[in-house]
Amino acid sequence: MSNHKKGRVFSGARPTGRQHLGNYLGAIQNYVALQEDFQCIYCIVDLHALTTVDTTENLRQNVYEMALDWLAAGIRPEESIIFVQSQVPEVTELHTILSMVTPLGKLTDLPTFKEKARQQPHNINYGLVGYPVLMTADIVLYKADSVPVGVDQAPHIEFAREVVRSFNYRYNTNVLIEPQMKATEVPKVLGIDGEAKMSKSLNNHIELAATAEETKERVMQMVTDPARLRRKDPGNPDICNVFSMHKIFSSADEVAMVDVECRRAGIGCVQCKQLFARNLNNHLEPFRERRAEFARDPQYVWEVLKDGKARAKEIASQTMADVRQAVGLPD
Ligand code: SF4
Numbered sequence: 001m002s003n004h005k006k007g008r009v010f011s012g013a014r015p016t017g018r019q020h021l022g023n024y025l026g027a028i029q030n031y032v033a034l035q036e037d038f039q040c041i042y043c044i045v046d047l048h049a050l051t052t053v054d055t056t057e058n059l060r061q062n063v064y065e066m067a068l069d070w071l072a073a074g075i076r077p078e079e080s081i082i083f084v085q086s087q088v089p090e091v092t093e094l095h096t097i098l099s100m101v102t103p104l105g106k107l108t109d110l111p112t113f114k115e116k117a118r119q120q121p122h123n124i125n126y127g128l129v130g131y132p133v134l135m136t137a138d139i140v141l142y143k144a145d146s147v148p149v150g151v152d153q154a155p156h157i158e159f160a161r162e163v164v165r166s167f168n169y170r171y172n173t174n175v176l177i178e179p180q181m182k183a184t185e186v187p188k189v190l191g192i193d194g195e196a197k198m199s200k201s202l203n204n205h206i207e208l209a210a211t212a213e214e215t216k217e218r219v220m221q222m223v224t225d226p227a228r229l230r231r232k233d234p235g236n237p238d239i240c241n242v243f244s245m246h247k248i249f250s251s252a253d254e255v256a257m258v259d260v261e262c263r264r265a266g267i268g269c270v271q272c273k274q275l276f277a278r279n280l281n282n283h284l285e286p287f288r289e290r291r292a293e294f295a296r297d298p299q300y301v302w303e304v305l306k307d308g309k310a311r312a313k314e315i316a317s318q319t320m321a322d323v324r325q326a327v328g329l330p331d
Pocket of ligand 1: 224225228235236237240241242243258262263267268269270272273
């Protein structure tokens with residue numbers, strides 16, 4: 001690890017293919033920023049995806065598209081490790097070992113398990129129950145000291161810490177590091193419907209890789225203040241998702257202008273959205289250019305993942321050697 005870095009960060013994301021604005025504002029932007037101060041390990045958690053997906057037909061392509069978006073957004077593979085979870089199978093071995101020090105009741109009590117079980121009652125598989133143990137294995141295998149998560153994820157980090165303590169206590173060792181939660185403000189990015197969180201499955205998303213025209217089209221479909229039926233009706237920007245987006249992508253002057261003019265019907269929603277679409281497109285332009293450049297050489301993206309795999313494996317092998325020794329497994 002370079003000397004100037006403050007520690008090692010690990011974060012994983014499921015391979016959901018082309019990323020959208022919600023992914024960007026909620027995670028990717030932060031991934032990029034963290035590289036300044038930390039050694040970062042970013043993992044595409046394809047094994048986790050298997051707990052919920054019905055088909056793996058697009059898995060490979062989704063891994064590729066996601067890695068492409070990460071690179072285009074500014075994750076630097078020379079410094080950070082970007083890799084695919086299943087390509088370092090040590091994580092499954094650690095998962096098995098950790099599962100032996102994890103009480104089953106704790107897993108079934110976790111809110112995310114209950115939620116998933118409600119969402120897919122036809123497929124409450126064993127992997128779904130053990131998901132937080134695999135997540136713990138991900139973090140501790142790479143000796144990450146901090147994990148950037150929103151406060152809603154705090155129970156999972158606390159869970160990981162408990163598992164680590166149980167393991168270290170049971171085997172009278174300190175080979176596993178208790179990860180710290182690096183509380184991160186994760187903005188709730190609403191979809192173009194203005195109601196639900198932005199998500200691909202709800203088709204209310206704006207893809208980062210969409211063209212400027214496609215992006216504008218999506219923006220023009222955004223739901224605004226529902227009480228503003230006609231152009232001459234004054235609006236309320238405080239309850240309008242377009243205004244929330246202006247606050248992120250528009251200049252302070254433009255935000256102030258919309259804030260005033262919307263309330264006195266001085267600006268129409270069409271004009272307001274056009275302004276936002278323009279600013280969003282300006283913001284995404286450099287990303288799109290970089291993405292197109294990387295996409296010209298798909299092999300490069302796979303090479304990045306291969307290199308990430310080798311670097312991740314080096315750390316993982318060392319951890320597993322220590323773990324096996326601590327547990328007393330034969331060499
Ligand atoms: S003018 Fe803008 S902020 Fe006001 S309701 Fe319309 S889209 Fe929303």
